[in-house]
Amino acid sequence: MKLQANILLRVLTPLILLAGSILLFHACQDRKTAPSKSSTPATPLSHDELKALGIEGDTPADTVATLVGQMKLWRKELETVKASNDALVQENQRLREREQNTDSRINDAINRQQTSASQQQNELLSSLQTQIQQLKGNRTTDDSLAGLGIDEPETTSGGPLRWIAPADALPTDKNGRPLQPALAFPSAMQNTAPQPEAPPPAVVKPVYTLPQNSTLIGSVAMTALLGRIPLNGSVTDPYPFKVLIGRDNLTANGIELPDIEGAVISGSATGDWTLSCVRGSLTSITFVFRDGTVRSLPAEGDKTGSGTEGNIGWLSDPHGLPCIPGERKSNAAEYIGSQFLLAGSSAAAQALANNQTTSTVEDGSITTALTGDSGQYVLGQALGGGLKESADWFKQRYGQMFDAIYVPPGQAVAIHITRQLAIDYELDGRRVNYRTAGERTGDLD
Structure with missing residues (x-):
């Protein structure tokens, strides 16, 4: 009897474990699928919406690939825009610094010029004052009386000079013009020759x-x-x-x-x-x-x-x-034809010479350098100058159309x-x- 109970226990134990495992497995499966069943299913896109998005007829995998590609493209464009903005910010900062440097140099130059002008003015003023003092110290005699045998009149030291007008002086206005006519010689002394008589009117x-x-x-x-x-x-x-x-x-x-x-x-x-x-x-x-x-x-x-x-x-x-x-x-045909040929030839020669040079613009200044054949450049300049002189000579001689x-x-x-x-x-x-x-x-x- 005891042996039979042991055998039954051995058989039931695995069955119970197996049944428990099956129940546990099903419980786990129900737990995983429960949220998906309870969630609302996604609404499919209409034909017009797919056409507007540009994924009409694409599979879900193609749609995902398209979206991923667009995201990558947008990221690249965003990086490019950021790089351009950074470059513009740096260029703007550089231009501001250059403008500040230019203003600073201009102000420094103006200040130096003003300082130099002020110094020169002060030096000239000092030199003039020194010369005036020297002249005052060297003035001992009146130069107007030198060589006339007239001694300088004695003057009291420190007394001011006083001007005495001559007795025969004529009164003048504020502009120095005499108020009364000056003395004149008689008219007979001016011209003794007989004056020519006016011709009588014609009859x-x-x-x-x-x-x-x-x-x-x-x-x-x-x-x-x-x-x-x-x-x-x-x-x-x-x-x-x-x-x-x-x-x-x-x-x-x-x-x-x-x-x-x-x-x-x-x-x-x-x-x-x-x-x-x-x-x-x-x-x-x-x-x-x-x-x-x-x-x-x-x-x-x-x-x-x-x-x-x-x-x-x-x-x-x-x-x-x-x-x-x-x-x-009219000479319009000859004049216009000759001027056209001379002016056109001169322009062509100048263009030939200019084709051998290269012009570059840097910091607002234009620099021209000879980068081509120097022989053609010299030839073009020579022909252009000669033809231009010929055109000017022709224009001066003919003047204008007649x-x-x-x-x-x-x-x-x-x-x-x-x-x-x-x-x-x-x-x-x-x-x-x-x-x-x-x-x-x-x-x-």
């Missing part, structure tokens, strides 16, 4: 009058009409011209001037490039009488004003066109008078020929 006799707005047709241009084109609204040194008016011309226009043989009109011309014509302004007219006496209008005293104010009329063609057609003349309108001599023109012209006969006036002194016109005697 004139009114004869004819050309009224304002008179027109003289059938005249002929004796010289060519060359009108320069105005530059910036003005003409520099316009070309003159002359127009001849015969006796028959004056009579044919209804102006009966039997004692006048003819007239010559002078003026200046300007051009109009757009219309290709010449405008003429009349400045003076000279009448020749039958006995040779000449009369020029306007007189010297009547030439008032400048430009159109001093003109006596203008020109037109026989049909009344105030601008006479002509031929265009544009003008040309009308040949012999052009028929009409004279339009804009001022009243008084034709007077001077009895003692100048004549072309004095050999006919006794042949005076009967109507004028």
